[in-house]
Amino acid sequence: xxxxxxxxxxxxxxxxxxxxxxxxxxxxxxxxxxxxxxxxxxxxxxxxxxxxxxxxxxxxxxxxxxxxxxxxxxxxxxxxxxxxxxxxxxxxxxxxxxxxxxxxxxxxxxxxxxxxxxxxxxxxxxxxxxxx
Numbered sequence: 001x002x003x004x005x006x007x008x009x010x011x012x013x014x015x016x017x018x019x020x021x022x023x024x025x026x027x028x029x030x031x032x033x034x035x036x037x038x039x040x041x042x043x044x045x046x047x048x049x050x051x052x053x054x055x056x057x058x059x060x061x062x063x064x065x066x067x068x069x070x071x072x073x074x075x076x077x078x079x080x081x082x083x084x085x086x087x088x089x090x091x092x093x094x095x096x097x098x099x100x101x102x103x104x105x106x107x108x109x110x111x112x113x114x115x116x117x118x119x120x121x122x123x124x125x126x127x128x129x130x131x132x
Contacts, residue, residue, distance in 0.1 A: 058091075063092070066088055099114060100112045
């Protein structure tokens with residue numbers, strides 16, 4: 001059957017683990033001056049805090065929580081916003097005769113196309129649009 005791999009998942013994981021060890025500790029990398037990844041790796045001193053800030057939006061915005069799959073619910077429809085926004089609130093700005101805008105903090109992500117309920121990026125001379 002096409003796309004199927006023979007063997008058990010644990011066997012494949014063992015092969016991958018051995019390859020990863022060689023890639024990090026044995027194989028030199030030209031971009032690193034022929035050093036291995038293990039020779040140049042330095043643990044970050046910055047502490048990672050895994051918490052999402054509650055984002056607030058100005059008057060006129062409606063907020064929606066982006067679920068763990070990257071979707072929001074709007075008008076009984078599921079709208080894909082994107083996985084990087086999981087766990088955050090995005091701002092929606094409605095207009096009478098124009099598509100709804102989707103904002104993440106002060107960054108315009110795009111506009112919701114009412115025909116297919118997809119967010120279409122908004123570009124201004126090939127740059128992301130920010131509000132001040």
